Amino acid sequence: MPLDPVAHQPYADPDDFIREVTDLIWVNRSIGHIYENYASDSIVHGAYGTSVGVEEVVAGTLMRIASTPDRVGQAEDVVWEARGDDGFLSSHLVFSADPASGFVHRTIASCLYRRGRMVEEWVVRDSLAIALQLGQDPDAVAREKGYLGYSGSMAEAPPADVLAVGDSGPRPDDFRAEASMVLEIIQRVWNGRDLNAVEEYFVRDLTLHTVGYRTAIRPENYRRALLRMMRPFPTGAFEVRDVATNSADRYAGLRVSVTWVYKGLYNGVADFGPLTGTPVEILGVSQFLVQDGRIVREVRVYDEIAVRTQIAVRRGDTPYDSTNIY
Numbered sequence: 001m002p003l004d005p006v007a008h009q010p011y012a013d014p015d016d017f018i019r020e021v022t023d024l025i026w027v028n029r030s031i032g033h034i035y036e037n038y039a040s041d042s043i044v045h046g047a048y049g050t051s052v053g054v055e056e057v058v059a060g061t062l063m064r065i066a067s068t069p070d071r072v073g074q075a076e077d078v079v080w081e082a083r084g085d086d087g088f089l090s091s092h093l094v095f096s097a098d099p100a101s102g103f104v105h106r107t108i109a110s111c112l113y114r115r116g117r118m119v120e121e122w123v124v125r126d127s128l129a130i131a132l133q134l135g136q137d138p139d140a141v142a143r144e145k146g147y148l149g150y151s152g153s154m155a156e157a158p159p160a161d162v163l164a165v166g167d168s169g170p171r172p173d174d175f176r177a178e179a180s181m182v183l184e185i186i187q188r189v190w191n192g193r194d195l196n197a198v199e200e201y202f203v204r205d206l207t208l209h210t211v212g213y214r215t216a217i218r219p220e221n222y223r224r225a226l227l228r229m230m231r232p233f234p235t236g237a238f239e240v241r242d243v244a245t246n247s248a249d250r251y252a253g254l255r256v257s258v259t260w261v262y263k264g265l266y267n268g269v270a271d272f273g274p275l276t277g278t279p280v281e282i283l284g285v286s287q288f289l290v291q292d293g294r295i296v297r298e299v300r301v302y303d304e305i306a307v308r309t310q311i312a313v314r315r316g317d318t319p320y321d322s323t324n325i326y
Contacts, residue, residue, distance in 0.1 A: 014080040047306030049148030070100035079257040081244040087114040091257035105129035108285040127305040129213035142308035158239040166242030175245040195223040236264020278314040
C-alpha cells in the first residue's frame with residue numbers, strides 16, 4: 001500500500017520529514033513547532049515512565065536545549081515503516097556532540113505519526129555516556145531524578161505476534177526473513193541465554209554500539225556486553241514491543257529496529273549498590289544492520305541512569321520525584 005503524501009507533507013518522504021523537523025526544533029530552536037508537530041494529547045514513553053500531553057514535551061525540550069546549548073544532534077539512521085496509508089513509525093537514531101563540554105552520545109526516538117502529527121513516542125537516551133564523559137557520579141545523577149512508571153500501551157501485555165501488529169499498530173509484512181531472524185536472536189540468545197549461538201547470526205567482524213558510549217567488536221565481546229547488561233537482573237526477560245524494517249543505500253542497506261523492554265529483579269550482581277530484589281523495567285531500542293543475511297552491526301540504546309533511578313527510588317534513596325520526564 002503506497003503511503004499517502006499527507007503522512008509526511010510538506011517533506012519528500014518520512015526520512016526527510018524526521019531529519020528536517022528534528023533539526024528545526026533542536027538545532028534551529030523552533031521549540032514552538034512542537035505544537036504543530038505533536039498532537040495535543042500525544043503519549044511519550046521514556047526511560048522514566050509515560051507522559052501525556054504536548055506541554056510536557058515542550059517544557060522538557062526547552063530545558064534540554066537550555067542546559068546543553070552547544071549540543072548538536074544529527075541523524076545517524078532513520079528506520080521508517082508505513083502504518084496504514086496515512087502514517088508511519090520512525091526509529092530515529094541521533095548522534096549528538098557537544099563541542100563545549102566534549103561529550104558525545106546517542107538517542108533513539110521511535111515515533112508514530114498520523115497525517116503529519118506525532119501521536120505516540122518511545123524514546124531512549126544514553127545518559128550514562130554524558131555522565132561518564134563529564135566526570136559525574138552516575139548514582140548521584142540518578143538520585144536527582146524520579147521514576148513515574150508506565151501507563152497506556154506500555155502497561156499492557158506485549159503483542160502476541162509483533163511481526164503482524166506491534167504497539168504502533170498493524171505493520172506491513174516487509175523483510176519477514178530478516179525481521180524473524182532478529183526476533184530469533186532475542187528469543188534464543190538474549191532470553192534463552194544461548195550465547196554460543198551469536199556466530200550463527202552475526203558476522204565475525206561485528207560491531208555493537210551500546211550505552212556509556214561503548215563499542216564492542218567480535219562475537220566474544222558482544223557476549224560480554226550482553227552479560228554485563230543482564231547480570232544485575234539475571235532472571236529477567238526481554239519483551240518485544242515493536243518492529244520496523246527499512247532498506248536504503250544511504251544507511252548501508254537493510255535495517256531492523258526493535259523496541260523492547262527488559263523486565264527483571266535487582267537480585268544479581270550488585271552493580272548499582274545494595275541489592276533490593278525489586279522490579280526493574282528497562283525500555284530500549286536496538287537497530288540491526290543486515291547484509292547478505294547476516295547481522296554486521298547493532299546499535300543498542302537504553303538509559304542506565306534511569307535504571308539506577310528505579311533502584312534508588314525503590315530503595316528510598318531519592319529526595320524527590322521529577323515533574324518532567326521528557
